[in-house]
Amino acid sequence: MGVWHRSLSRFFSPDEPHAAEPQVDQESNLHLEKPISEPLLKAISTNDLPTLRALLETQDRQLFSQIAQNGTPEAAAYLLSRHTVPEDYSQYIGSADPILHPTQYLIRESARYGNAPLFRYLLTQYPAIFSSQRWNNESILLSAMQGGVGIWRVILDYYPAWKDAEFAGHHGCVLEFLVDRDKKELIEFLLQEGLDTDRAGDPVLELARRRGAGKEVLDLIRKYGG
Incomplete structure (x- = not known):
C-alpha cells in the first residue's frame, strides 16, 4: 500500500x-x-x-x-x-x-x-x-x-441517559455489564457522573455480590449508593 x-x-x-x-x-x-x-x-x-x-x-x-x-x-x-x-x-x-x-x-x-x-x-x-x-x-x-x-x-x-441504558437483548443494565467485566475505573467514573444505582428488582450491591464482584467494585457501589 x-x-x-x-x-x-x-x-x-x-x-x-x-x-x-x-x-x-x-x-x-x-x-x-x-x-x-x-x-x-x-x-x-x-x-x-x-x-x-x-x-x-x-x-x-x-x-x-x-x-x-x-x-x-x-x-x-x-x-x-x-x-x-x-x-x-x-x-x-x-x-x-x-x-x-x-x-x-x-x-x-x-x-x-x-x-x-x-x-x-x-x-x-x-x-x-x-x-x-x-x-x-x-x-x-x-x-x-x-x-x-x-x-x-x-x-x-x-447522550447522558445512556449510562442508565437497559439491554433488551442481553437482560441487564450498563452497570451490571461493567460489574461482570470488573471495569473498576469505568464503574467509578459513571458513578461519579450520577449513574442510577436504584434499580428495580434486586439492589445493585446484592447483584454485584452474586456476580462475584471484587472488593474494590463493591466498595465503590457502597460509596455512591446501592
Whole structure:
C-alpha cells in the first residue's frame, strides 16, 4: 500500500510509535515508495478483476482497522470520501463490514479501541446512526465498555441517559455489564457522573455480590449508593 501509506502517514496519532515522522534518508524513502505487491501487479496485468477486487478490499480493510485504532478524524473523512455507495444506517452495527458499512464499522471500532477524537467526530457527523435502532445503540455501548472512560466522556456529552441504558437483548443494565467485566475505573467514573444505582428488582450491591464482584467494585457501589 506504498503510495497510500505515504499520503496517510500524517493522519495517525503522533503518540503512536508507528506514526513518528520518518527520517529523510534512502531507507525511509524506500519504505514510503514500497512497490506494489506481485499479486496485485499480476491481477492488473491479466485483468483478473475478482482477484484485483479482493486484494484492494483487503487493503481497505487494513486501512480502516488502523484508522479506527489510532487514526485522526481527517484520515477517516478521507477514507470515507472514497466510499461512494450509500450506506444503510439502519443495518446492525455490530456486524458492520468496513467495505459495505465503513462509517458504522469506524464508529464501533473507534469506541472499542478508545479512539475518543475519532469517535466524537463520527458521532457529530453521523448522528442518524446513533438514533437509528435500539440494537445499534446497544452495540455501540458494548464496544464503549471496552474503550474506557474517554469514550464514555464523549457519550455522556451527547447522550447522558445512556449510562442508565437497559439491554433488551442481553437482560441487564450498563452497570451490571461493567460489574461482570470488573471495569473498576469505568464503574467509578459513571458513578461519579450520577449513574442510577436504584434499580428495580434486586439492589445493585446484592447483584454485584452474586456476580462475584471484587472488593474494590463493591466498595465503590457502597460509596455512591446501592
